[in-house]
Amino acid sequence: MGKTYKIAVLPGDGTGPEVVREGLKVLNAAASVYNFSLDTTEFDFGGDRYLKTGEVLPESAPEELEQFDAIYLGAIGHPDVKPGILEKGILLKLRFELDQYINLRPVRLYPGIETPLKDKGPEEIDYVVVRENTGGIYTGTGGISMKDTPQEVAVQSMVYNRFQVERCLRYAFEYAKTRGKKALGKGDENTLGLVGKTNVLTYVFDLWERAFHQIGESDYPDIRRDYYHVDATCMWMVKNPEWFDVLVTSNMFGDIITDLGAMTQGGMGIAAGGNINPEGVSMFEPIGGSAPKYTGKNLINPLAAIAAGSMLLDTLGETKASFAVEEAIKHVTGTKIKSLQAGKMGYSTSEVGDLVAEALE
Ligand code: IPM
Ligand code: MN
Secondary structure, three states, X not given: OOOEEEEEEEEEOOOHHHHHHHHHHHHHHHHHHHOOEEXXXXXXXXXXXXXXXXXXXXXXXXXXXXXXXXXXXXXXXXXXXXXXXXHHHHHHHHHHHOOOOEEEEEEEOXXXXXXXXXXXXXXXXXXXXXXXXXXXXXXXXXXXXXXXXOOOEEEEOOEOOHHHHHHHHHHHHHHHHHHOOOOOOOOOOOEEEEEEOOOOOOOHHHHHHHHHHHHHHHHOOOOEEEEEXXXXXXXXXXXXXXXXXXXXXXXXXXXXXXXXXXXXXXXXXXXXXXXXXXXXXXXEEEOOOOOHHHOOOXXXXXXXXXXXXXXXXXXXXXXXXXXXXXXXXXXXXXXXOOOOXXXXXXXXXXXHHHHHHHHHO
């Protein structure tokens, strides 16, 4: 009998529960092929619970969740709750409290999927963004003074200390070393590109850039280092995505460029992310949101959640199973489903889950 992993499941709002159900179907199929098992515990955090109880997240939640090997999240966001409350109170709160300081977001075009990028295919669109996940503008440092007067001032600061920047960069260098294009046999170099704005944010990105080169030079001399301004990055993500291997960037920039990246990989129906604490418990999610209008219709695309599940397996150390799930997704996108869009897949949500699970066996 293989290992048993304790997984906290947070289905959340909207279509979250439907996609998580398919994700777990696939993860359990992988578990039986690769001889491990998942012991899941469900938590009802989300909009419905908040509307019923007035509580966004129980105070004990972070501590409870720390007892698990990983967290699997569906979606947060409810049409009857003012935007920001659940996102800040659940998603961002857990990222911060559990110190998930990395947000790992692969930008990978799977076979058979249409990209809006002309003449680009799975060979060209295949890189990973390492987004710093607990610092920068997201710390909420700032405030408003002279509110409701013509002189009102609002400040929101981009805050980074050396410690935060270094640990994120070290994670990114390690990732490039073990999962860069050379490491995976897809190229002759492992490359880490820093995405910043050194020409304007001359304090914060000066810190990032110095730390980047110092760490790279002393500890990762074999990894090629590139630097891109964030605006130019958007340009190259559209024009020459094949230049990229592993990118590392600040929280806000990472948030923005990964939505662009998601569109180039076929849209929010396929984009997955991991909120990672390399020393603690990590949380995996499809990045598409709760898609309220599709709730309960069995039409939403579960592939992003399934891909997030593959990332979860990787973090547990079930690398083979993780790759197998990814291969199974590719099989389904390449030979089965017609479109990634909800309602246009040619299959229902649960049928897509079945197809991926069957491809594993
Ligand atoms: C994301 C989301 C979140 C973020 C929101 C919902 C707070 O956009 O995970 O990218 O900004 O990080
Ligand atoms: Mn985002």
